[in-house]
Amino acid sequence: MRILVIEDETKVGCFIKRALEEESYAVDLCEDGAKGLQMALITDYDVLIVDLMLPSLPGLEILKGVRQARIQTPILILTAQSQVDQRVKGLDAGADDYLTKPFAIDELLARIRALLRRGSTESPGVLQIDDLALNPATREVTRGGQRIDLTSKEYALLEYLMRHTGRVLTRPMISEHVWNQDFDTFTNVIDVYVNYLRNKIDRGHSKKLIHTIRGSGYMLKVD
Ligand code: CA
Numbered sequence: 001m002r003i004l005v006i007e008d009e010t011k012v013g014c015f016i017k018r019a020l021e022e023e024s025y026a027v028d029l030c031e032d033g034a035k036g037l038q039m040a041l042i043t044d045y046d047v048l049i050v051d052l053m054l055p056s057l058p059g060l061e062i063l064k065g066v067r068q069a070r071i072q073t074p075i076l077i078l079t080a081q082s083q084v085d086q087r088v089k090g091l092d093a094g095a096d097d098y099l100t101k102p103f104a105i106d107e108l109l110a111r112i113r114a115l116l117r118r119g120s121t122e123s124p125g126v127l128q129i130d131d132l133a134l135n136p137a138t139r140e141v142t143r144g145g146q147r148i149d150l151t152s153k154e155y156a157l158l159e160y161l162m163r164h165t166g167r168v169l170t171r172p173m174i175s176e177h178v179w180n181q182d183f184d185t186f187t188n189v190i191d192v193y194v195n196y197l198r199n200k201i202d203r204g205h206s207k208k209l210i211h212t213i214r215g216s217g218y219m220l221k222v223d
Pocket of ligand 1: 051054
């Protein structure tokens with residue numbers, strides 16, 4: 001899952017980015033309002049975190065620009081204690097949630113999980129396909145009740161596949177949602193990671209869940 005953080009306070013922005021990356025999210029950080037809106041319009045993010053007071057374009061205008069472009073990505077706004085009216089305006093302009101600074105990072109993470117749940121109506125807290133289960137809150141992955149240890153990127157890739165079970169996911173889609181803007185699309189990194197994941201998820205099981213769709217990409221499904 002890929003998140004855009006638009007926050008001009010470098011310290012706060014870097015703190016959020018680091019905390020999200022520890023949870024295996026791919027994160028782009030932008031410190032400028034107008035540039036942040038451009039990024040939100042170009043890339044298919046899974047969540048946007050938007051500060052209200054920003055240079056060049058205020059957060060409210062970013063919200064409006066995104067919603068005017070009919071982009072339904074969940075948006076969480078960050079506000080200062082004193083900005084009650086701004087918070088209301090933010091929610092009215094299409095924000096899904098808000099958090100008042102200073103905030104506890106655990107609360108931010110819980111709110112992001114809630115927004116991701118809301119994004120896909122059919123997915124409950126724990127993602128499940130056949131005997132494979134992934135719990136976004138604890139980041140625990142099991143198959144047939146057996147715990148599977150994944151690296152951060154393997155986990156991020158599996159979460160993306162599981163949130164889109166039964167759909168063909170192309171390499172550009174995977175790179176857009178699992179890696180950040182520093183990712184070099186001309187490498188075979190995605191195939192390498194899918195193979196790592198196969199070894200941990202499917203090896204030794206007669207029922208394979210990760211499928212290669214020739215000429216297209218990958219799909220998670222029960223055969
Ligand atoms: Ca600010």
